[in-house]
Amino acid sequence: MKLHLLDLGRLDYDEGFPLAGGGVSTASNPDPGSSRRSVAIIGALVEHPKIGPVLFDTGAPPNFKELWPPVVQELFAISRYEEEDRLDRAVQAAGHGLEDIRAIVLSHLHLDHAGGLEFFRGRDVPVYVHAEELKNAFYGVATGEDLGAYIPHYLDFSFNWQALHGDQVELFEGFNLVRLPGHTPALLGLRLDLANAGTFILTSDQFHLRDNYEGPQPLGWLLRDHAAWWRSYRTVKTMADRAGAKLVFGHDADVLAELKQEPFYD
Ligand SMILES: [Zn+2]
Numbered sequence: 001m002k003l004h005l006l007d008l009g010r011l012d013y014d015e016g017f018p019l020a021g022g023g024v025s026t027a028s029n030p031d032p033g034s035s036r037r038s039v040a041i042i043g044a045l046v047e048h049p050k051i052g053p054v055l056f057d058t059g060a061p062p063n064f065k066e067l068w069p070p071v072v073q074e075l076f077a078i079s080r081y082e083e084e085d086r087l088d089r090a091v092q093a094a095g096h097g098l099e100d101i102r103a104i105v106l107s108h109l110h111l112d113h114a115g116g117l118e119f120f121r122g123r124d125v126p127v128y129v130h131a132e133e134l135k136n137a138f139y140g141v142a143t144g145e146d147l148g149a150y151i152p153h154y155l156d157f158s159f160n161w162q163a164l165h166g167d168q169v170e171l172f173e174g175f176n177l178v179r180l181p182g183h184t185p186a187l188l189g190l191r192l193d194l195a196n197a198g199t200f201i202l203t204s205d206q207f208h209l210r211d212n213y214e215g216p217q218p219l220g221w222l223l224r225d226h227a228a229w230w231r232s233y234r235t236v237k238t239m240a241d242r243a244g245a246k247l248v249f250g251h252d253a254d255v256l257a258e259l260k261q262e263p264f265y266d
Helices: 070-075 087-093 111-120 131-143 210-214 226-243 253-259
Strands: 002-014 036-048 052-056 077-080 103-105 126-130 160-164 168-172 175-179 188-194 198-204 246-249
Touching: 002 087, 002 188, 002 253, 036 087, 036 111, 036 188, 036 253, 070 077, 087 111, 103 168, 111 126, 126 131, 131 160, 175 226, 188 226, 198 226, 210 226, 210 246, 246 253
Parallel strands: 052 103, 103 126, 126 160, 198 246
Antiparallel strands: 002 036, 002 077, 036 052, 168 175, 175 188, 188 198
16 A cells, blocks of 8 residues: 655645634733744545555645635635646646546545545546535535535535445555544544555644644634544544554645655555
8 A cells, every 4th residue: 555645735824723822812912913824735645455546635626716715715825726736736746647546535525625526526436425524514504604614616416425434434454544523523534554654644634733733732713623622632642652653634734745755655
C-alpha cells in the first residue's frame, strides 16, 4: 500500500475558526485584533494493492468562484489554486488519472473536502461517507442550520453515495476508518499501517492544525460538539502514541510541506 499526500491549494481564514480563543480579548489586552491563517487544502491518494487507487477527500472544485456563495468566499478565501493544485493534476502527479480511481472516501462533507466531487460528476465511482455525516450534511443545508460549511452543489443525489456505519470501519484490508465526532458528528479519520513507513493517521478536521493536537487546543468556531471533540482527541492520542504514528492534520501547511519531502510513503 502506498500513500501520496495531495496538496490541493491554500485557504485563508480568521484564526478564530481553527483555534478556540483565537483573537480573544483579555483585561490586559482588550483589543488584540484578529489574526488570519493561511492553511492547506489536503487530500490523499492511497494505492491499495487489491482495490486500486482510492482517494481520501477531494478538496475544492475548480470552479469554486461560481459554486461557493460570496459570503463563504469572504470567510474561507481560497488564496492559491494553481494548475498543479487541481485534483486531476495532483492525482496525475502521483501517477494516475481520475478514471483510475476505484473509490472515494470523504472524511466529512464540508465544502473544502467534498467539493472536488465535481470532478466525478456523471461517473459511477462509489463515494463512501459515514451515514451520520451524510444525514447531517443534507439536513444542515436543507434547514440552513449549517449552511456555509456545507453547501448544496455537491450534496446531490446523482453521486453513488455509500453510507458507512459504526465507530471503526476497515473498509479495505489495512484501510481503517475511525469515527471522530466533534467538528462534525461523524468525521472519519484514516489510519494506514504501512510496511516501511509505519503508521499514518490522517486526522482530517478533527485537528485543522498541529496546534489543535499538541496544545491541545480545541477548534474555534468550527467546533460543533466540545465534549465529543475531547473524546476524539483521546482516541487519536492513544492510538498515535501506541503506534508511534505520523499525523497528517486536516489543514496544516507546515506539516504537509515536511511530509511532502518524500514523494510517497509505502
Ligand atoms: Zn471541515
